[in-house]
Amino acid sequence: MCVLHKIAMALVVIGALNWGLVGVFHYNLVMALLGSWPMVERLVYVLVGLSALLMLGACKCCVDGSVCGMEKK
Numbered sequence: 054m055c056v057l058h059k060i061a062m063a064l065v066v067i068g069a070l071n072w073g074l075v076g077v078f079h080y081n082l083v084m085a086l087l088g089s090w091p092m093v094e095r096l097v098y099v100l101v102g103l104s105a106l107l108m109l110g111a112c113k114c115c116v117d118g119s120v121c122g123m124e125k126k
């Protein structure tokens with residue numbers, strides 16, 4: 054997996070864990086950490102969403118290494 058998709062994967066996992074916390078404990082970690090900076094908090098949500106979209110395209114680009122081409126497997 055290329056660097057781009059490793060970063061995207063990490064963000065998706067962080068986002069998913071946060072949703073898990075919200076569901077189980079009604080605790081939004083991102084809001085707790087970044088609630089004082091609404092723009093930054095919003096940016097994190099946007100980045101997580103964009104990362105999920107990136108991950109949807111991960112198989113093709115990371116298998117043949119040609120589309121995002123950051124790094125071969």
Ligand SMILES: [Zn+2]
Pocket residue numbers: 054055056057058111114115121122
């Ligand atoms: Zn990739």
